[in-house]
Amino acid sequence: MIYGYARVSTQDQNLDMQIKALKKYNCDEIITEKKSGTSLDRPALKKLLETLRKDDTLVVYKLDRISRSTKHMITLSDHFKDKSVKFISIKDQIDTSTPMGAFFFTVTTALGQLERDILSIRVKDGLEAAKNRGVQCGRKKGMTLENKRKCAYAYDIITKLRKNDKTSIAQVLKDQGIARNTYYRYVNEYKKNNPENQGELF
Template sequence: MIFGYARVSTEEQNLDMQIDALEKFGAERIYKEKLTGTRRDRPQLDELLKVLRIGDKIVVYKLDRISRSTKHLIELSELFNDVGVDFISINDSIDTSTAMGKFFFRTIASIAELERDIISERTKSGLQAARARGRKGGRPTKKEDKVEMAVKMYKSKDYTIREITEATGISKTTLYRYLDKSYKGC
């Protein structure tokens, strides 16, 4: 089956041009949405993704109608590939049932992977540089006297967890983590 997906960003915009192009292409069922592309929740797109079967085709007027970002487009193309669905963008002349269409998506996927790797390398370098300057990441450590007091209160069995956390400012999770360490050290 050939499914169409049409989206405009606001209620005032018109879907007619996209619908005409999708119908001309042969879309048997068209999912229509009037939502900004940056929104994560798109009910009609979600519905479309639920009904896909091997051999189906998804047709859009332009790539930016179906995806929020390059990353999202790649995620969708991987999903389509896994399900065995061809993806076609009329205006961009992309058809993943052809060798060039598959090449296009592999190229985009490679570029996105490169971008992720570069970001990861920059982050690691930044953390390394911060450590070299004596900065340490992560959550700040709790004051030892407060931790010791919380552990003593707990071990005395005279206080509830709530009383201990209120008196010391140590969270229940942190208290249990330090208790676990103190018992393992015994």
């Protein structure tokens, strides 16, 4: 049997291109799945791997359609060897039925892992270099004390305005030099810490 496996990450993505390519390999059956490549729960692939028998062939459009990581690809490679199953990746030009194809498959998975490791190191080095230059990485720090004081003052003014049915809040914030997002951030924090005082502030 020649099986084809096609996968896309979301329900909105289209499988047509992969299926068209797989049909050129005269697949007896094409299994499709709409699941993220990083998902451990891929029932169609799991069932297919259990179905494969000696001398069967599994064809995919590209390695990343079947594998979620280099480690996973190596596991699949061992699975195919144990079952004497041929594996073909069209775009990667891999065919494990030939000695050169099997070798290239092993090298490709190893290089993929190496590339990921190098990228990870570069990201870490870049963050460290940015940190040494004084660049703030990660989440922004909390609101400054000065901004809190400004917001508290604006809060007091706006509360009084609302009591008099005057709702020119935007003007108050402008006069105080307070960004709208900063003010609402303060209000949300205030409400969280003062649940007994939930006035309408917008």
